Amino acid sequence: MGLRKTIGPGLNTKAWSKPWVPDIRARPPRAAPQVGYPDPGALVYHFIHHDTKQWNVPLLNQFFQPEDVALILGLRPSRNRTLDGYAWNHSKSGLYTVKSGYDLIRGIKLDNTTSEMREPSITALLSQVWESQHARKNETLYVKARNNKIFNGKEISPEDTLLHARVEADCWRTANQPEDDGVEVGGSPGAPPTPISTSENRRIPICRIDASWIDHGPVSGLGWTLVDGGGTELVGQQGCRRSLSALHAEMDCLIWAMTVLRDRQISSIHIKTDCLDLVTMSETPEDWPLFVSELNSLDILRKSFLEFRLSHILRN
Structure with a gap:
């Protein structure tokens, strides 16, 4: 659900069944309308020029939908023979974190419950609350819990509501902290920069x-x-x-x-x-x-x- 195949030479990734397209949620590519029956044994390797290790763009356009081609061209095939691997698709590094896993599950649950909600939309209200300079979003969570009980017959325990409130409050504080670009690599905040000797600073371009x-x-x-x-x-x-x-x-x-x-x-x-x-x-x-x-x-x-x-x- 959250893993994506990373493409090296494409030798061990089946093009039509593995989640290697870097969409919001990783998935296999979608076939172009003219493709009658995709070959289940086709590999990503078959869509890469073997000499230059670049994508075969005409072949991509022939077999995949244009939106997927644009995403695929953002991938860089590897020039060595290392096998394709896996990465977590919901963090910038590709490593799994508890927060990214929680956010993914929470998003899926929200998607599944959207069709069940019958109360008026509060999207505009939420956007205004998020932009405010004080953490009033906890109140929104309580309101949503009450509405779920009244309109959808769903009862959320007080413990779960408090847990959601704490997570949202932590995210709000993190998002509103000022960025600190004053930390040099290998240094610490407030520490003086390490002087560079004349020999190290010799006319290097x-x-x-x-x-x-x-x-x-x-x-x-x-x-x-x-x-x-x-x-x-x-x-x-x-x-x-x-x-x-x-x-x-x-x-x-x-x-x-x-x-x-x-x-x-x-x-x-x-x-x-x-x-x-x-x-x-x-x-x-x-x-x-x-x-x-x-x-x-x-x-x-x-x-x-x-x-x-x-x-x-x-x-x-």
């Missing part, structure tokens, strides 16, 4: 990367600037197919920038990003199964440089 991503937008924007040892600045920008998420867009930008730098025969590079998650996943790739193919590509590219550094900078 510095590349700054950034990506733009809009939910439901058709494209992602990628950009980088490079300042070499002589002070010359180079700029790269491109629009590409929409990435699966903002974090995927940041990773796509990193991989693209490293590919360009490698092709320009730059042997030492210091890349700076305002995306702390990007730095974290490069240091602990085993904790990010949802990005296994991207991290494999990153590892291959890192070996192209004699010296490579990736660090976090504060967002301006």
Whole structure:
């Protein structure tokens, strides 16, 4: 229900029966209208060019619905022979968390009970309450529990109502905490930055990367600037197919920038990003199964440089 197959070479994932399409809830792809009877033995591998390890777009368009093709193109097939794996589809890293599991089950229950509710909709009211600066949502939970009992004949125990109220209150406090971008990688809040010695700071080219991503937008924007040892600045920008998420867009930008730098025969590079998650996943790739193919590509590219550094900078 919450797992999604991660696509490497696609050798051990059946295309029509396994949940590998990265939708809100992972699922198999939907057949295009012209497909009469999908081959149950077809593998995802058959939709990937074997030489370039890129998607065979004409074949995708021939067999799958356009909405699914757009989602599939956000996946990056692996260039090595590692088998396809599994990742939790409801967290940004792909690792299961109790909160994400609770949110999934709660969402499914809400979907199942929507058709049973006969009282007037309170969606607009809930949106106004959520935007308020004080946690009045607990009262909403009590009202919903009362309405379920009166209108739907469902009795929710006081203990369950209190549990929901506590969870909602914790989520509200977390959502309204100010972001703290002042923590450097490996540092602690308020600690002075570690000075960089002259030998470490010797005219290594510095590349700054950034990506733009809009939910439901058709494209992602990628950009980088490079300042070499002589002070010359180079700029790269491109629009590409929409990435699966903002974090995927940041990773796509990193991989693209490293590919360009490698092709320009730059042997030492210091890349700076305002995306702390990007730095974290490069240091602990085993904790990010949802990005296994991207991290494999990153590892291959890192070996192209004699010296490579990736660090976090504060967002301006």
